Amino acid sequence: MALEKLTIDNTPSNQNIYLALFRDVDADTTQALQKQLLARNPAFEYAFIDASSIISRVHLLSAIYNALNAVATNTLQTPNVHSEIVLSLSPSNNIADAYRRWGFAAGKTTDLIVVKVVFHDNEQTEEQVWAHLKEHIPTGTVVDPITDEEIAKSTDWSKVRKYYKLNGVPALDRIKDDAEKKREMERLAVMGMALRGL
Amino acid sequence: MATEFPLPPVLTYYPSSSSTPPSLITQGAEGRLYKSTHLASSRPCALKYRPPKPYRHPILDARLTKARIQAEAKVLDRCCREGVPVPAVYAMDAAAGWMMLEWIEGQPVRAGINVWLGARPETDEAIDAANDAHQTPLINLMERIGTVVGALHLTGIIHGDLTTSNMMLQPWKTTHTSQQQTNGEEAAAKEAAVQGDVVLIDFGLATTSSSDEDRAVDLYVLERAFASTHPRAEKLFEHVLEAYGKTFKKAPSVLVKLADVRMRGRKRSMLG
Structure with a gap:
């Protein structure tokens, strides 16, 4: 099974967090998924994220951490923890914008990251989550393990730079080394998420 | 006892993970600082927590705490984007x-300077221009401090509490050895104590201003703090100012203003 069970420090223990990455998902699949989301079908409560706007595991896990904190403090700004993860990736409080930029676009998104949070009062098992995902995302290639290198293969840096307002930032322009520049972009993106709306 | 404080709720989810338990690092007038981890044990972090103050009206207390944390976070964000060395905000x-x-490795500049000075043979002797030659590593550190403070001021931020305790010395990944090759382990350890990148911390009192006056007062606070923390190295402070003067166009006029501030002290005259 290619569902990864995540552990995140300093988060409550009454939940399991699962992560999956599908590459080259076709348009029919994303269109079908979008229909389910628009119908607010509770069986399709996942955080579906366009992998092209994700930098690394730290970047993604930071958003999950922030969303779980919103659950713990009862300060969700969106209907559930899954939509909150998508909002947590944004540096602004505009929810529609966050869904458009970090959520998937039907027919356009090919690389899809899926995060599922199962609270322990819910009976759903890991096997059930995986079976349900496989059934509804039949076309993509399952990436396992989901490493930083694998995520980086999907990253669209011009998108990331635009979304986190990283163009013309002095701290980045003075870095020559490409790997170091990407680390700094991750740092600034995580910071932008932490300061959301400020 | 410091350890008797209850942990902030955000740290009480432990032991959900296998991470190291949070530990109290220090307690200030307004808040407490814990060492913990962000996401995984490979990402150590500093958690700055401002507990509710029972003597303040709850609504006012909540508003003040929130505004102060937001203000500090905004200053750190601005510094990071401008490339001023400060810790990043993780969450x-x-x-x-x-x-x-972000957890900054290393020790405070204060500790580094004290290790360097403490290792000097004639302990009671103040350092003067005559034996400057032996002080090259410390002078280099002074210049790095001046450059960093200059970079901070250039972004339009005033730290408000510049001391050698509010600066960290983040160890270099590769060890630089000075031109005057030191011999012996003790000398090497001494030199290592004043090496590293200067990182500014604790922006709890930071404000935004680009006036010569505010910048000069910021430098004056550092000068006074330096003189009382490291009296024997007081003479070397001029190297901080010299490096500061080269960092941005208006820096020399800040140094002129500093002379005025020295004459009258930190508080501006209430007249005019």
């Missing part, structure tokens, strides 16, 4: 009173 919840910051 925050201003309403709950906490902010998770």
